[in-house]
Amino acid sequence: MRTLLFLLRKEFKQIFRNKSLLPMIFAMPMIQLLVMPLAADYEIKNINISIVDHDRSPYSQQLISKITASGYFVLADFGDSFDAAFQQIEEEKSDLILEIPEGFERNLVRENREKLFIAVNAINGTKASLGGAYLNQIIQNYNAEVRLDWIDPYRYNPIPQIEVASSNWFNPFMNYRFFMVPGILVFLVTMVGAYMSALNIVKEKEIGTIEQINVTPIKKYQFILGKLIPFWIIGIIIFSIGLFFVARIVYGIVPMGSIFLLYGFLAIYLVALLGVGLLISTYSDTQQQAMSVAFFIMMIFLLMSGLFTPIESMPGWAKVIAYSNPVSYFIEVMRMVVLKGSGFQDISKYFLIMIGFAAFFNTWAILKYRKTS
Amino acid sequence: MVTLENISKTYNEGALTAVDKVSFEVKKGELFGLIGPDGAGKTSIFRMLTTVLLPDGGNASVNGLDVVTGYKEIRKQVGYMPGKFSLYQDLTVEENLNFFATLFNTTVKENYDLIKEIYVQIEPFKTRKAGKLSGGMKQKLALCCALIHRPTVLFLDEPTTGVDTVSRKEFWDMLKRLKVQGITILVSTPYMDEATLCERIALIQSGKIMSIDTPAAIIKAYPEPLFAVKSEKMSVLLQDLRKQESVKSCFAFGEYHHLTFQENSPEVQPSLRKNLEKLGHAAIELKEITPTIEDCFIQLMNH
Numbered sequence: 141m142r143t144l145l146f147l148l149r150k151e152f153k154q155i156f157r158n159k160s161l162l163p164m165i166f167a168m169p170m171i172q173l174l175v176m177p178l179a180a181d182y183e184i185k186n187i188n189i190s191i192v193d194h195d196r197s198p199y200s201q202q203l204i205s206k207i208t209a210s211g212y213f214v215l216a217d218f219g220d221s222f223d224a225a226f227q228q229i230e231e232e233k234s235d236l237i238l239e240i241p242e243g244f245e246r247n248l249v250r251e252n253r254e255k256l257f258i259a260v261n262a263i264n265g266t267k268a269s270l271g272g273a274y275l276n277q278i279i280q281n282y283n284a285e286v287r288l289d290w291i292d293p294y295r296y297n298p299i300p301q302i303e304v305a306s307s308n309w310f311n312p313f314m315n316y317r318f319f320m321v322p323g324i325l326v327f328l329v330t331m332v333g334a335y336m337s338a339l340n341i342v343k344e345k346e347i348g349t350i351e352q353i354n355v356t357p358i359k360k361y362q363f364i365l366g367k368l369i370p371f372w373i374i375g376i377i378i379f380s381i382g383l384f385f386v387a388r389i390v391y392g393i394v395p396m397g398s399i400f401l402l403y404g405f406l407a408i409y410l411v412a413l414l415g416v417g418l419l420i421s422t423y424s425d426t427q428q429q430a431m432s433v434a435f436f437i438m439m440i441f442l443l444m445s446g447l448f449t450p451i452e453s454m455p456g457w458a459k460v461i462a463y464s465n466p467v468s469y470f471i472e473v474m475r476m477v478v479l480k481g482s483g484f485q486d487i488s489k490y491f492l493i494m495i496g497f498a499a500f501f502n503t504w505a506i507l508k509y510r511k512t513s
Numbered sequence: 514m515v516t517l518e519n520i521s522k523t524y525n526e527g528a529l530t531a532v533d534k535v536s537f538e539v540k541k542g543e544l545f546g547l548i549g550p551d552g553a554g555k556t557s558i559f560r561m562l563t564t565v566l567l568p569d570g571g572n573a574s575v576n577g578l579d580v581v582t583g584y585k586e587i588r589k590q591v592g593y594m595p596g597k598f599s600l601y602q603d604l605t606v607e608e609n610l611n612f613f614a615t616l617f618n619t620t621v622k623e624n625y626d627l628i629k630e631i632y633v634q635i636e637p638f639k640t641r642k643a644g645k646l647s648g649g650m651k652q653k654l655a656l657c658c659a660l661i662h663r664p665t666v667l668f669l670d671e672p673t674t675g676v677d678t679v680s681r682k683e684f685w686d687m688l689k690r691l692k693v694q695g696i697t698i699l700v701s702t703p704y705m706d707e708a709t710l711c712e713r714i715a716l717i718q719s720g721k722i723m724s725i726d727t728p729a730a731i732i733k734a735y736p737e738p739l740f741a742v743k744s745e746k747m748s749v750l751l752q753d754l755r756k757q758e759s760v761k762s763c764f765a766f767g768e769y770h771h772l773t774f775q776e777n778s779p780e781v782q783p784s785l786r787k788n789l790e791k792l793g794h795a796a797i798e799l800k801e802i803t804p805t806i807e808d809c810f811i812q813l814m815n816h
Contacts, residue, residue, distance in 0.1 A: 142615065142618075143615055143616060143618070146611075146612065146615040146616075150601070150604065150608070150612050153604065153608065154601065154603050154604065157603050158603070347599070347602070348595060348597045348598070348599040349599050349600065349601055351565065351595045351597075351599050352593070352595060352599040352600065352613075352658070353616070354565045355563045355564065355565055355588055355591065355593040356588060356613070356616040356617060357585065357588045357589045357616070357617060357618070358616050511565065
């Protein structure tokens with residue numbers, strides 16, 4: 141016990157003495173948590189549109205002003221040549237072209253129908269599909285308005301219509317930050333925890349201090365605990381700063397569920413994660429090797445965790461990877477507890493899975509770690 | 514105290530033999546030197562004896578404990594100073610010492626008398642980080658850390674490599690004083706001139722022990738008379754000497770070339786001198802000398 145305490149003291153001394161590591165551990169996650177949710181925005185605004193109006197009638201004017209007033213579109217170009225508009229797309233000045241044919245108003249009034257042409261630049265897929273969808277919605281609204289103008293509701297029977305009213309549960313205003321911030325917090329705790337623990341033990345190998353440690357009667361468990369506990373504590377501190385300062389004060393996110401439940405899960409999650417770091421370090425001899433392996437594993441863990449794209453829409457093989465990834469479960473639990481207020485009953489399954497991960501990675505790492513080569 | 518019996522170690526799945534059936538014994542309280550060039554297998558032997566490397570064959574024991582089965586006990590009883598400085602560079606002198614004392618379940622105070630003499634020299638810098646110490650001071654600190662648990666056997670792997678001459682001399686003086694305390698010391702070094710400072714030495718080359726004895730006995734065992742030659746043009750002289758039929762071997766050795774003759778008859782010296790003069794060498798000096806450990810090493814290596 142005395143040995144372990146001394147090991148911990150030594151470890152903290154080294155961490156606090158490292159002038160570049162300390163800001164890296166605490167400041168970087170906070171900066172990232174402030175910046176990343178603002179950038180990882182699913183709502184697309186400021187789509188540049190070029191309108192080619194061959195008609196120049198009051199109706200076409202009405203449609204154009206409706207589009208520009210929606211807030212989603214910025215009128216990049218207005219003219220009467222499709223080729224000129226296409227040039228705009230080629231120069232990346234415009235994302236969409238709406239072509240209004242000649243005789244738009246006349247045909248609409250006389251024939252009761254008219255066609256519009258939309259050309260979308262699909263290089264940026266998200267922007268293209270959302271932009272196209274927004275534009276379609278605006279045109280349909282416009283169409284409905286035109287019909288209302290023409291049909292006298294008292295003379296004719298109203299046309300039967302199904303109207304859908306939706307309400308968003310757990311996140312009524314569809315604020316994507318409520319969804320992203322807890323996930324990104326998991327992401328940051330994961331990165332710092334895995335990298336720091338993997339690099340720390342390898343550093344002892346690289347510098348050669350492990351050689352001196354190995355000839356002492358220190359027990360294997362003492363050495364490993366001495367390495368894991370500091371990063372376990374640092375992980376909890378980072379999570380707390382992120383949850384109580386950045387998420388609450390900056391984004392106004394207050395967990396709906398129990399804070400204790402979150403911390404309980406975090407405690408087990410960190411054990412599993414540090415086990416991964418320990419495992420990487422037992423297989424590496426230099427910090428460079430450890431960094432490369434950790435980077436490879438973290439990329440997979442983070443991109444296949446359901447943070448950015450839902451796991452349900454992944455192909456089968458990707459789902460297998462996502463479900464064998466501890467990060468997925470923590471993100472899921474975070475969102476359930478923070479947004480939905482899930483209780484222990486709802487996430488008990490995830491607790492068991494995470495305990496399994498913790499046992500698996502740590503057992504593997506401890507079996508692999510040898511004081512003798 | 515330390516016994517090795519046919520101990521072997523190979524690397525790269527047997528492709529490289531680092532230690533080849535090495536056997537020797539170090540007696541209690543002895544200052545034993547393992548002398549050999551870089552890559553001779555010294556570090557591998559030390560790492561096996563300190564239980565951090567498993568031997569591929571043979572037996573070895575330290576204090577009567579087998580290095581494979583009794584490793585837990587051995588680790589409590591021995592002190593090891595690796596060739597590479599292996600203390601925490603970001604901890605201070607004092608913190609390093611306290612840290613290693615704690616790992617061995619002891620305190621600096623308890624064994625202060627053992628390290629006192631060495632520690633007082635680095636005490637003025639006790640709040641300095643170990644990484645900021647000079648080479649000689651680093652080595653003193655490493656020795657203190659290896660001694661802090663009062664080991665009965667001390668393993669020092671190339672302690673004087675990369676240390677200046679004055680510090681090297683000081684270091685050997687320290688070792689002699691430790692020996693008085695009854696500590697068995699195993700030291701390895703690539704410097705042949707340090708061999709005579711040990712009580713007994715083992716000469717090692719390519720993983721094989723060539724000779725084990727006291728330095729004096731090894732020198733005495735040198736099989737033939739050895740001569741030193743010097744002239745004005747040393748590099749030409751070396752080539753000319755090697756061409757002489759009467760010369761058996763000739764090596765550059767600092768200021769002189771050391772040589773042995775095929776036959777040691779009384780007329781061989783004057784005739785060599787005459788031949789050299791014919792080849793245009795001036796100020797020739799030729800004398801019989803007592804061999805050094807290095808001469809013995811070269812002689813053993815070539816046979």
